[in-house]
Amino acid sequence: MSTDEAGQGGPSAGGPGNSAEDHGGSGGNLIQLVTPAGERISHPEFDPWVQEITDENLCSLYEDMMVVRRIDVEATALQRQGELALWPPLLGQEASQIGSGRALRDDDFVFSSYRENGVAYCRGVGLTDIIRVWRGNASAGWDPYTINMATPQIIIGAQTLHATGYAMGIQNDGADSVAITYFGDGATSEGDVNEAMVFAASFQVPVVFFCQNNQWAISEPVRLQSHIQLADRATGFGIPSMRVDGNDVLAVMAATRVALDRARRGGGPTFIEAVTYRMGPHTTADDPTRYRDPNELEDWAAKDPISRVASLLERKGLFTEELQQHVHVKADAVAREMRLGCTTMPDPEPLDIFKHVYSSPNSWLDRQQDHYSRYLASFGDPAGAASEEGAR
């Protein structure tokens, strides 16, 4: 579902977080609409932005988060079973990803890092496509234009410039869509992210900088990147920013809508720091016990984004057996489909490595491809030859 289809809602001008000054010192003001215990607390500035969220929408957000967590767990299992080469879990970041992902319009465009598989789910990614890259069958799992989302970016921070450039294009086209870019706390140290803010501010283009501060960049705690709140970084570029409880799906959705709305109205870029936690390892290749205190994980477990929505639903009497059953079935089906897609994914063909390097013939490469196909043919059985080859 896209809750925004139910209406963009909220005030359309002069909304909150409207200028650099508004949120310049907002660091301390963590935007929260639902407490960890599931209590809906009022927030005069941001309530209007989620006022049209129905009970049904809430259940739907819960479903999304549960499904995405299930995707994450299943992919992790697939990796452990040797079906995937690697997987970067998003465990704990479901609210940040679903809350923001569900605030987007279809014609908005997402430029993310490698961890935003929850956002990809919101964009409607094919379940097999999510894991294509992580199985090693492709460098990109999907055609970006089919879901208006670029494929995972591994170079830390690089995608923030792509989003900014895309937004320059939107501005030139006179369109009212928005480019949104996701990146981590660690990424804020890269020159590219800072340059992206320079360009975005200078040209006042419709881009949203969505920083998931999950407290860690592999083994490095966020305080190594910055002594002050990351949201404050943006104000130094003249970009308004918000600091939102990244484990509160409603707050994230509200903040994202504020930012999107500003961008659509020509108000330029916004920076959102979603304060969340990476509950799993950096990737399945990582061992977080080497660098972090287990107590920290416990503290954050108490703020789990999914339990929070569950509690909210419970308080509202919406957390029915039926809902749970429905979500369970859905998650199971998704996991099954993904697993099946994974294990039945056809292996690529050897000569595929030469495809799409260029869009037109290239004399160097064509010759190499010709030679390599002769080489493979010289074995009679290309498949056999291939398995003898390289990387040994």
Added chain:
Amino acid sequence: MSTDEAGQGGPSAGGPGNSAEDHGGSGGNLIQLVTPAGERISHPEFDPWVQEITDENLCSLYEDMMVVRRIDVEATALQRQGELALWPPLLGQEASQIGSGRALRDDDFVFSSYRENGVAYCRGVGLTDIIRVWRGNASAGWDPYTINMATPQIIIGAQTLHATGYAMGIQNDGADSVAITYFGDGATSEGDVNEAMVFAASFQVPVVFFCQNNQWAISEPVRLQSHIQLADRATGFGIPSMRVDGNDVLAVMAATRVALDRARRGGGPTFIEAVTYRMGPHTTADDPTRYRDPNELEDWAAKDPISRVASLLERKGLFTEELQQHVHVKADAVAREMRLGCTTMPDPEPLDIFKHVYSSPNSWLDRQQDHYSRYLASFGDPAGAASEEGAR
């Protein structure tokens, strides 16, 4: 002179601009101690930092600025006469460079761009050494360790990281010296400058970011780089900043001392935006009439940093014939020495191009040098051969 030999002066702890918060929103508060008309106005926060400046010191600052302007004019003339290949004038930025340069201790280390010839003068650079690079006789005019100043950096912003790394070294050594880096308004857009602030803040090292906002980066006005004051950029990194009237030599000196003092006491980095104006072309190769309004230059001429000190001295009865005569003679002498050094600079030897690529023998290069010396020798007259060669 080094006014600091007369005593560092000023409060030594808890001084102004002490934390990110202090100057977080200080953008509007341009620090000024002397008005354009030469009136000394009081500033409770910054006065203590220049309270020990004697009349003699003031005259000396005036002398420095006059001499540096003369160096600039002479070098520009030398370029026009074909003696220099290029020259980047600092005309109009004398107060920023002398005020900060004279605040430094000998054991502080400077990492500048190409425009800080006034700072180099304060460091005691040889007059011929200043122009060696601009004549095309060397890529560095001096040995950085003799005056504790790196030679001109042409890659915009790169030197800010060098300063930060040097400051990491100072910190490791337990020393109380400071690294100061100079860069322009345009440079603030480069990733390197922003990354330098990340590292400086993270490690709290003794580095001062001295940004001369001379309003232009070649043809680009500062508002293209940032809609908000550059001083505010630093606060987003958790670095305290000050915005100082860059045409007021006393204010610049006071602000620099605040920053240096903080750094020496372990208080970490500070960012200073010196608001000034590049009254000349970007370099002698530039034609500013193509991109800027002559009225702008007029406005800034009224705030000329040297007239300001002259007026101050006049008000104090210090602007005597004798002083003017003394400064005139000194500037003449300096200009003469520089011109002589320029025109009598020996040409480098052809085989010098192979020197110092490596610190020890390198088989590739040694062979190339051997071949080229044979080649030159094959002409009988190496000098003759050389002039026939290349670049034609």
Added chain:
Amino acid sequence: MTQMTFARAINAGLRKSLENDPKVILLGEDIGTLGGVFRVTDGLQKDFGKHRVVDTPLAESAIMGTAVGLAYRGYRPVVEIQFDGFIYPAFDQIVSQVAKLHYRTQGAVKMPITVRVPFGGGIGSPEHHSESPEAYFTHTSGLRVVTVSNPQDAHTVIQQAISCDDPVLYFEPKRRYHDKGEVDESIDPGSAIPMDKARVLTEGTDVTLVAYGPLVKTARDAATAATDEGISIEVIDLRSLAPVDYATVEASVRKTGRLVVTHEAGQSGGVGAEVAASITERCFYHLEAAPVRVTGFDIPYPYSKLEMHHVPGLDRILDGVDRALGRPNSLSGLEG
């Protein structure tokens, strides 16, 4: 046919591309009001507006990275790097994004980005203004790398580069900007010689001399000078450096049996190494002597007073020709 300078010829080519395709957009430092430090974009912002000819903030990685985003959006960005030595901050975006995105996305996302780079020395500039970084890019799969040596090519090839769906590094020999030449603006870039083809400039029988960019003029001059000594040099303007049009070079070397390659960039790992190695592979048994490289040395580009010792000139090229021909030369008597 009009007489125009090299710089003007590029300017006219850019203008045509801007006129013909509304998706063409120029990005760079000082390219707007100023018209570029070399005036190559002179007048274009005035005529096409600030949204087509964009003065960007001072950050090369961002220029390249936003060009990638614009390409995602369907634009054809033309990026100006002010001087060769300032392309390195953009290196990551070029190598990891521009060069790889089409491959990464299996052709879904095109990167029709043209990167204009004034390159090479000989203009008396300080450090970082005289680099010849082309080999970094020829070794980067996914890029096309072209150079131009005369106003007509400059005019035609810039249009071909812009309309190419692959990313193209377009190297402009900055010390030739003021050289004049005849330019026929009516030539249709689509039917002109494709940008990835080399061109034989002067036919010859004794030795093949391969050059590109700024050294093409020097190579022609060398060929002219050599005729006095009865040496017949076939001069080839390589034009495309990635891919190199080996068919043309090979055909020439099969005829002459000897090859000299020249460029300003340092010798080790330069384009000359690639050309020498490939031609040796392709026609070893037709070679009468080892291919000779006449190049810059393996040193940082030196200060201007000595740059003429680094940049190959006419005499050094002729010395290389002598070496290829086994005539007396500066290395005579040395082994190997």
Added chain:
Amino acid sequence: MTQMTFARAINAGLRKSLENDPKVILLGEDIGTLGGVFRVTDGLQKDFGKHRVVDTPLAESAIMGTAVGLAYRGYRPVVEIQFDGFIYPAFDQIVSQVAKLHYRTQGAVKMPITVRVPFGGGIGSPEHHSESPEAYFTHTSGLRVVTVSNPQDAHTVIQQAISCDDPVLYFEPKRRYHDKGEVDESIDPGSAIPMDKARVLTEGTDVTLVAYGPLVKTARDAATAATDEGISIEVIDLRSLAPVDYATVEASVRKTGRLVVTHEAGQSGGVGAEVAASITERCFYHLEAAPVRVTGFDIPYPYSKLEMHHVPGLDRILDGVDRALGRPNSLSGLEG
């Protein structure tokens, strides 16, 4: 003599350098508490402190740029680049600063910086984790570039690199990190074979096979396999890529008359081109056939399911040997 893994051997070498020289300082991402993603710096922060083994913020240009500043201050920084593909954001600082500062300052400022780069493919990683960017650096004057292929060299050469007053790119073949070998830690790096010298690993008479880094093992295996067919291969571990120790390679080729060079990096403009061109120049008349390159293709490094088709393996190397020997091979019948 101790049996240890490649990674451990580097670790022990780093430890020695840290012990012997208080100015040695390690910088990088995740090198402290975690001990590096490959555990190469395991335990070093614990033993030498946070000021000697520094976990830096996530910014490669800054890591390299602050290393430059530390070198100015008299330190000997050892930088870890987490994976080959992440060196590009630091490219500008490497090319324009690290490589040029000693030259720029006429020897006044030394840049004894070691840049450790785990490189190459074969470990099933996603994009940007399997690059072989060495040729970018061998073409950059002012740098030294070395590779290691076995634990003993890894141990010795890292110490030599750190004590070298020039900047050194030290490429570690990451897919060999877990390989074990005998390491004599008592070897004095100062009296060991210098890091810029190549090493003949197996003597042979028919063809010279030059490899470096991860492919040295493959090359040795190929040589062993070839003996079955009666082919005698002389395997040379190049070790230093800039400068290449041509004297050693040349001596071998003068003997065998044939040369095969192999590497994972793309062919065009790779180290193989340089070696082929230089050896052809130096001993053209001793060559019986054109030097053969067996390399990665001119493509971005492919996804892991197909990486074994890109990375040269034993069979492809032997096919190249056959080509050099004029024996039947996959290209038999093709011209050139």
